[in-house]
Amino acid sequence: MERPLRVAVIGTGPAGVYAADHLIKSSETVTVDIFDRLPTPYGLIRYGVAPDHSRIKEVVNALYRVLNNPRIRFIGNVEYGVDVKQDELWRFYDATVIATGAEKDRPLDIPGIDLPGSYGAADFASWYNGHPDVPREWPLDATEIAVIGAGNVAVDVARILAKTADELLTTEIPDNVYQALKASPATDVHMFSRRGPAQVKFTPQELRELDASPNVEVIVHPEGIEFDEGSLAAIRETRHVKMCVDILQNWAVRDPRDRPRRLHLHFLQSPVAVLGDGKVSGLRTETQELTGDGWVRGTGEFTDWPVQAVYRAVGYLSQALPELPFDNSSGTIPHTAGRILDLDGEHIPGMYVTGWIKRGPVGLIGHTKGDAGETIASLLADADALPAAPDRDPDAVLAHLVSRGLRYTTWAGWQRLDEHEIGLGAPHGRKRIKVVPRENMLDICSADS
The missing domain is CATH 3.50.50.60 (FAD/NAD(P)-binding domain)
Structure with missing residues (x-):
């Protein structure tokens, strides 16, 4: 890969985070924006694993270290296909990796x-x-x-x-x-x-x-x-x-x-x-x-x-995403080695998939990491042939979201919410007490920003 690469990853569960990790380790010229429809990262690790299952919850520590990399940017409270469509993302990114999982x-x-x-x-x-x-x-x-x-x-x-x-x-x-x-x-x-x-x-x-x-x-x-x-x-x-x-x-x-x-x-x-x-x-x-x-x-x-x-x-079961092919019987996006295929079985240039929406809801965290490796290897092999996004200024996509009236969250905002929840739990001897209403989460994330 000879030129800098800008990639959008959709979903901040383990699949999306591992995809971002593989990308930034491939070259110092790669930058990744990782989107989630929720104001918070971690997907089913935060909202699917039972609260008394602390061993699995500790996976968050590994995901945090990846997301804390300055070449990865978290953009939360933005839903793919609703708040931002793929046609809009092509303006800012050379490739998109779908990692929305199954919930x-x-x-x-x-x-x-x-x-x-x-x-x-x-x-x-x-x-x-x-x-x-x-x-x-x-x-x-x-x-x-x-x-x-x-x-x-x-x-x-x-x-x-x-x-x-x-x-x-x-x-x-x-x-x-x-x-x-x-x-x-x-x-x-x-x-x-x-x-x-x-x-x-x-x-x-x-x-x-x-x-x-x-x-x-x-x-x-x-x-x-x-x-x-x-x-x-x-x-x-x-x-x-x-x-x-x-x-x-x-x-x-x-x-x-x-x-x-x-x-x-x-x-x-x-x-x-x-x-x-x-x-x-x-x-x-x-x-x-x-x-x-x-x-x-x-x-x-x-x-x-x-x-x-x-x-x-x-x-x-995974859910179909707007304007993307979907196999309803398996609940997956059709692909070859992570390259998303259209209805004619041809690779849609710049479109990739990883995680449960790629292979179905099977396997453990380790399988997800290997699965992301396969997808990103395909993306990197294609990189030099991908059409370059015309607007490569990292602030451009944020300005676009603001112009749409979207209230997005950032990594710094999540860190404020994380500290707030830990602070709520501390007087009671608990690791954290979650803030549940979306508006409350958004208020805390945007405080002092």
Whole structure:
């Protein structure tokens, strides 16, 4: 690459930040503006990870170090395709990297799923994390609750629903969430996995955290602890699978403990219907049997569980962006090695994609970093052939936003908000207390600027 390169990255979750990091490490002549529709950075790390999951929250420290680089500029509260369109960005940038991730719930097509009392786990996570764009009220009136899924999000949701609110007081949980959870009458939370214990998607660390509460008895129902040849192969070949299976088997045979709340783990139970007349009153599952290769089939044996709320945690789903191609079946933008493809399968010059909207909502943080590396390698290989943006003054794009009447946030503004939230938490022995309303965040970010 022989000439300076200006790049816009859309999204400040790990995918976008890692893309920016790869770019600035490639050459001292590269500068990056990283946009987010929220006033704050970090995406699902801030608004999707449970507040008591401090180990994952520590990823923020690594992202902060990247965003603090003077050749990376954070521009928040600006929504791609709404506040600024791609045709406008071509005036200021040589290339655009889409890294908007996936934050909506994947649908579950079973009867009754739309009944009142049936919720998406991603929506619930946005609420308990204080996302500014969701209502601040959440109906927590069920004594028995079903969580559908066997991944890390399902574990997070089940743990938050089962724990007592006071156990969360040391975290950054917003006050309205604490008050709602404190009033919750929940006594039993049931997690349902369609497959067996050797096919779970959560990590051993996540699993152990379920059992850390002194107020929650984790009960593994032994009738679902079954293994076939495919399961045994997975246990032999993958260390974390073996660790999870060992933990689950130990829990299935241990003596019961007298605790006020219970979290039940059910394996080989596939949801087939949410029951209720006007609101959720139960969940119907079909017992599954392993088919020898780790997959399952229905047995025709059904069970009705008397729950009053159902949370589906069957995966995240990306959303289509204006004027960009989108594969609705996979929830991804079509691409080749990160190069966005048009409807004819041709690369759209200067357009790239990374993260979950590129590959789907799978993989851990490490996969996201490698994924960003592939995309940026493609961008850099194309760099000399990219049309040069005509207006290369870094202040020009900010003047354009102001001319549109947009109230954007900056890295310095985020640092003020960050310090403010930490200051709110300090008198209470908490790491931070989040500011939730968008206007309040904007006021704090713009103070003294």
